[in-house]
Amino acid sequence: MTNDTIAKPGFHPALAVNSIRNHITVILGMDNDQYPLWVALFTNHAKSNCVLHHIIKPKHGIPKSPSTDDEKELWETLDAMVLQWIYFTVTTEILEITVEADTTAMKTWNRLAALFQDNRNSRAMTLEQEFSHIDMRDFPNASAYYERLKSLADQLKNVGAPVTNSLLVLQMVSGLTEAYSNVGSIIQQRDPIPDFFQARSMLTLKEAGLAK
Structure with a gap:
């Protein structure tokens, strides 16, 4: 059958x-x-x-x-x-x-x-607005910031507006606080831009160093 x-x-x-x-x-x-x-x-x-x-x-x-x-x-x-x-x-x-x-x-x-x-177009506009204005200062810690950024990227993909890895990483870097500026500069200068999870690991190491 x-x-x-x-x-x-x-x-x-x-x-x-x-x-x-x-x-x-x-x-x-x-x-x-x-x-x-x-x-x-x-x-x-x-x-x-x-x-x-x-x-x-x-x-x-x-x-x-x-x-x-x-x-x-x-x-x-x-x-x-x-x-x-x-x-x-x-x-x-x-x-x-x-x-x-x-x-x-x-x-x-x-x-x-x-x-x-x-509903897709209106949702995409709302998500893109939040994605382009996300700031690490608005989150309790770096992990929450990364998770929200990745969640927004996934949601944009679901509504037909996918975000490239380069744009995702650069947006993450642009929203970092001053304490992360050095590692953010290193990520930006990499050629090619590291993938999101690699960049997140670099920032996580920085976060651990700041905690100490």
Whole structure:
């Protein structure tokens, strides 16, 4: 059986899924920028349980429509289950936007896609603004500063505005406090610019030296 055909009546692997959150650990929210990750986890889970065609039309061919009463009943059961998987892995805010009567898993899936695609540009602008103005002085320690900077870069990638390694490292250096200016200058003068984790290690060593 493939994902592009209707399952034969009888036991179906999707019916054995007890808790969807054990398989899709990301809870999709409007403000967490994890839509691409949620989609990746969800589609992989759907594919492994032979229900991918309930949310994504196959690239080749047309899915076989259920013909018998048993096949129709199974299709409706599986579609309701996939729809339930969606509902159980989104926040209440998104649930209120997407829930409607007499819908299907594919309609809801497409509605979510449109919702997040419309939101990408505004999210990218907000994230880029924060990224370009991040300052080490606003954080309790260097580690918190690095983590926030990397988080912003990851979120920008998720909304289709990836940050290059050079820009990430240079932005990190530009926001350093005076105590880190020497090591910041060394990082800037490297050719090529070190990768983010190497630069972070250099600053972490400096932080340890300052602590002593």
